[in-house]
Amino acid sequence: MRLRVAGVINDSIVDGPGLRLAVFCQGCPRRCPGCHNPGAWDENGGYWLDTAEILAAARRNPLLTGITLTGGEPFLQATAAAALAAAAKARDLHIATYTGYTWEELLAGPPEWLELLRQTDLLIDGPFVARKRDIDLLFRGSANQRLIDAPASLAGGGLVAWEAD
Ligand code: SF4
Numbered sequence: 001m002r003l004r005v006a007g008v009i010n011d012s013i014v015d016g017p018g019l020r021l022a023v024f025c026q027g028c029p030r031r032c033p034g035c036h037n038p039g040a041w042d043e044n045g046g047y048w049l050d051t052a053e054i055l056a057a058a059r060r061n062p063l064l065t066g067i068t069l070t071g072g073e074p075f076l077q078a079t080a081a082a083a084l085a086a087a088a089k090a091r092d093l094h095i096a097t098y099t100g101y102t103w104e105e106l107l108a109g110p111p112e113w114l115e116l117l118r119q120t121d122l123l124i125d126g127p128f129v130a131r132k133r134d135i136d137l138l139f140r141g142s143a144n145q146r147l148i149d150a151p152a153s154l155a156g157g158g159l160v161a162w163e164a165d
Contacts, residue, residue, distance in 0.1 A: 016096030018065030066094030085119035
């Protein structure tokens with residue numbers, strides 16, 4: 001399966017806990033003013049990568065603790081992103097997913113969005129809002145964005161905030 005990406009970084013310490021391989025998915029319709037990565041907006045930009053190649057890159061770094069799906073908008077390519085996440089989880093890698101959608105919007109979305117949520121350990125939701133920018137926030141850029149424990153939230157009882165171990 002293929003993902004259209006803007007790039008891949010295999011030693012990120014800012015896109016989730018631990019040392020991570022960050023996959024910058026290509027394409028985002030939101031166009032948030034102040035977006036950290038406007039080069040990932042164009043759905044026809046970037047380049048294709050096979051998810052097997054991404055997993056191979058992860059295997060080459062034995063110090064990795066997780067994979068982060070970021071962008072761009074990973075949910076535009078939810079089926080391939082979910083497949084990559086599932087294969088990475090099978091190798092005991094933690095999955096963090098960034099999205100410009102809110103948790104509530106994702107729950108109302110198509111089935112493949114729910115599948116990507118099911119493969120996600122930490123979801124960082126919501127668009128970047130420049131007037132709410134805060135450089136002291138953990139793993140996110142603006143105060144409207146939330147760190148969500150996706151498995152606990154999907155288990156029922158409402159949205160559960162993610163907390164570092
Ligand atoms: S949702 Fe994220 S990637 Fe998309 S424009 Fe906003 S900040 Fe950029």
